[in-house]
Amino acid sequence: MKTDTIQRQIKSFKKRFGEAHLLLACHAALPLAITPDLLYCIWTNFQQDVKGRGIDIPWVAVTDLLFSGLWEEVGLEIYEMDATIREMLLNYLKDNHNFGEQRIKELSEFLLVYIQPQLESDDPDIQEFAKAQRWTAQAYLRPKSSAKGLGLALSRAYQHDRDDLIRIAAVVETLSEPLSKFKKLLIYGRGMTRFARGDLEGAKAEFDKIRRWGNHAHVAGVRLLLPKHQELTREKPKSFRVYWRTLGILSLVLVGGVTWVQVQSPPQDPSSIKVKDITTCSTRVVNGLSQQLINRLNVVRSKSLVNFENLNVDMGLAVWPYLQPPAKKALQEAIDERDIPLVVNSAYRTIAAQLVLWNHARNERCGIPIAYRPPESNHQTGLAIDIRDYQDWRPFLEKHGWQWDGLKDRVHFDYVGANTIDIRADSVLAFQQLWNLNNPTDRIEENGMFDAETELRLNNSPIDGFPKEASLWFTLFKGLMSLISGRS
Ligand SMILES: [Zn+2]
Numbered sequence: 001m002k003t004d005t006i007q008r009q010i011k012s013f014k015k016r017f018g019e020a021h022l023l024l025a026c027h028a029a030l031p032l033a034i035t036p037d038l039l040y041c042i043w044t045n046f047q048q049d050v051k052g053r054g055i056d057i058p059w060v061a062v063t064d065l066l067f068s069g070l071w072e073e074v075g076l077e078i079y080e081m082d083a084t085i086r087e088m089l090l091n092y093l094k095d096n097h098n099f100g101e102q103r104i105k106e107l108s109e110f111l112l113v114y115i116q117p118q119l120e121s122d123d124p125d126i127q128e129f130a131k132a133q134r135w136t137a138q139a140y141l142r143p144k145s146s147a148k149g150l151g152l153a154l155s156r157a158y159q160h161d162r163d164d165l166i167r168i169a170a171v172v173e174t175l176s177e178p179l180s181k182f183k184k185l186l187i188y189g190r191g192m193t194r195f196a197r198g199d200l201e202g203a204k205a206e207f208d209k210i211r212r213w214g215n216h217a218h219v220a221g222v223r224l225l226l227p228k229h230q231e232l233t234r235e236k237p238k239s240f241r242v243y244w245r246t247l248g249i250l251s252l253v254l255v256g257g258v259t260w261v262q263v264q265s266p267p268q269d270p271s272s273i274k275v276k277d278i279t280t281c282s283t284r285v286v287n288g289l290s291q292q293l294i295n296r297l298n299v300v301r302s303k304s305l306v307n308f309e310n311l312n313v314d315m316g317l318a319v320w321p322y323l324q325p326p327a328k329k330a331l332q333e334a335i336d337e338r339d340i341p342l343v344v345n346s347a348y349r350t351i352a353a354q355l356v357l358w359n360h361a362r363n364e365r366c367g368i369p370i371a372y373r374p375p376e377s378n379h380q381t382g383l384a385i386d387i388r389d390y391q392d393w394r395p396f397l398e399k400h401g402w403q404w405d406g407l408k409d410r411v412h413f414d415y416v417g418a419n420t421i422d423i424r425a426d427s428v429l430a431f432q433q434l435w436n437l438n439n440p441t442d443r444i445e446e447n448g449m450f451d452a453e454t455e456l457r458l459n460n461s462p463i464d465g466f467p468k469e470a471s472l473w474f475t476l477f478k479g480l481m482s483l484i485s486g487r488s
Contacts, residue, residue: 006085009069010092017064020057022092025065026099029089030107032136032174033080033129036066037281037366038114044280045110049098059279077367083174090177108137122388122411128164132171139178146175147182147220154192155224169193184210184219195227204232275355276459281366283353288464290350294322295469296430297423304423305348305382311335314343322348324382324423327415330400331385338396343388345411349379351427351450355458374450374458375424382423383415425449431458438466 014022027042028034034042043062048054065071070089071079081089093099111133118130131153138146150172157164172179172189179185191206207226210217215226278285297304305322312335315321321344323331335342351374361371371377378384385402387393390411394404401417425448432446435457444453 003084003088006082006088009085010088013068013070017061017068020055021061021064021068023055023099024057024061025068025070026089026093027103027107028065029081029086029093030104030136030140031111032132032171033074033078034071035077035079035367036062036364039065040279040281040366041114042107042110046103046107050100050102050106051098053098086174087177104140108140111137112141120388122390132168135171136175139175143178143181144220147179147185148222150175150179151185151188151219151222151224154188158192158195158225158227165192165196169196182220184217188217188219188224191226195232200232203227207232273463274460275352275463276359278356278359278463279365281360283349283356286350286352286356286463289352289461289466290320292434292465292469293350293352293427293430294320294348296434297427300426300430300433301421301423304421304426308332308347312339312341314341315345315347319344319346320348320350320353322382323385323415324420326417326419327383330402330415330417331397334393334396334400334402337399338393342393344385345388346379346386347384348382349377351375351380351431352458352461352463354380355455359459375427378412378414380424380427381414381420383420385413386411387413428454431461434466434469435461438468 010022013025024043024046027046028039031038039062043057043059046055047057066079070085071081074080090104093103094101115130115133115137118126119134121127121130135146135150135153138149150168153168154165154172157168169189169192172185173193176186187206187210191203191210194200194206195203207217210219211226212218215228217224217226273285275286275289294305303325306325306328307321308323308328308331309315309321311328311332313321331342354372354374354377357368357371358373360366361368374380388411390404390413397413398404401415402413403416405412405414428450429446429448432444432448432454436443436446439457442457444457
């Protein structure tokens with residue numbers, strides 16, 4: 001695209017939406033591509049300039065931006081920006097003394113943290129996508145290591161997976177400004193793009209500039225392979241796919257096994273934030289309420305759920321490590337048999353956390369296309385887990401009563417052995433009791449049904465939990481028990 005066309009486009013964007021929107025667009029220009037979730041997280045984390053003054057970006061800016069035409073939807077919920085627009089927006093941010101280079105660095109550091117869980121994904125598509133974001137962030141923080149990584153990735157793609165060649169070369173091109181010192185890498189990238197597109201003459205011209213001897217070039221301290229002479233004179237290769245495959249990202253969101261980046265809470269009195277107010281994508285924000293719901297459920301029916309943290313498991317902070325007792329026992333047997341730690345990405349999900357997801361899906365937030373209405377998700381049964389390394393665990397888990405959910409939700413297993421109960425109505429009842437205890441003038445029926453009345457109250461519940469967790473009688477009883485058992 002031509003520079004003056006783009007300048008006009010940015011100008012009209014500013015006229016239509018205002019300076020605050022433009023500032024958010026500049027921030028969101030740094031990642032190679034954005035998802036609604038990433039954009040939300042940028043919005044929540046960058047509410048101030050580098051001098052600590054608020055920049056008052058309204059929350060609607062997030063949706064406005066996605067449909068502003070500055071980004072193009074290149075896959076489901078994945079938006080990419082033209083490289084020239086991107087560069088101009090980043091320069092706008094850099095030239096503004098309230099943001100400058102420092103903000104570019106802060107954004108890069110944020111991006112590195114944000115993609116960390118995706119780098120460890122089982123899904124190669126998600127991993128590749130996260131790697132590209134990592135190169136981007138590193139190009140601004142540690143350009144040499146970014147250049148080295150990109151050079152090696154190009155060389156590998158050339159040898160093993162030509163499909164990736166254009167994609168990685170496009171990353172190099174997009175990052176040509178922060179990587180401007182690495183001229184040979186830029187030439188190598190251009191050559192590979194031409195090579196992959198079948199422009200062999202053009203490719204040869206580029207490669208000849210950096211060819212050292214034989215089929216090698218030295219780029220950013222590493223030795224990279226160049227296509228052989230005869231490869232550069234053969235017939236055209238087939239055309240290549242340019243955009244990311246997105247199924248992986250989608251399934252990642254669907255199974256909910258993501259450890260979302262924790263974002264700063266809005267400047268509000270925490271006790272006044274209700275479940276319905278949650279627009280950030282992490283369900284961790286309702287943890288206070290979730291803990292009360294689990295405690296209460298175990299009052300409604302004792303030992304409905306037991307904690308399985310003491311097994312040989314690794315878990316993210318967003319995981320509630322609760323299962324029904326027989327499911328925990330079976331899990332222990334499977335882990336003992338394989339004798340390595342099991343990485344659990346999701347287990348029990350309270351109806352409060354599920355309502356957050358349900359609200360996100362209804363409002364088309366956080367890239368969640370569909371979600372179960374509480375308490376209908378399997379994750380409300382206390383019999384479900386989402387894990388890493390599902391292929392290798394599958395035989396061990398299946399031997400001990402766990403059933404794999406199949407390709408539609410590859411990381412998900414349900415315990416189907418004996419002696420379990422359906423605790424979902426009880427989990428609703430637990431909430432209804434908790435609500436009535438704290439709202440004696442607005443009582444609802446304690447029927448275990450998630451009806452409209454109940455949904456409304458759960459949406460109006462404080463995310464940090466209610467002031468009263470149990471009746472006075474129960475509190476006294478618990479105090480007495482702990483005195484007897486000698487615990488404080
Ligand atoms: Zn699951």
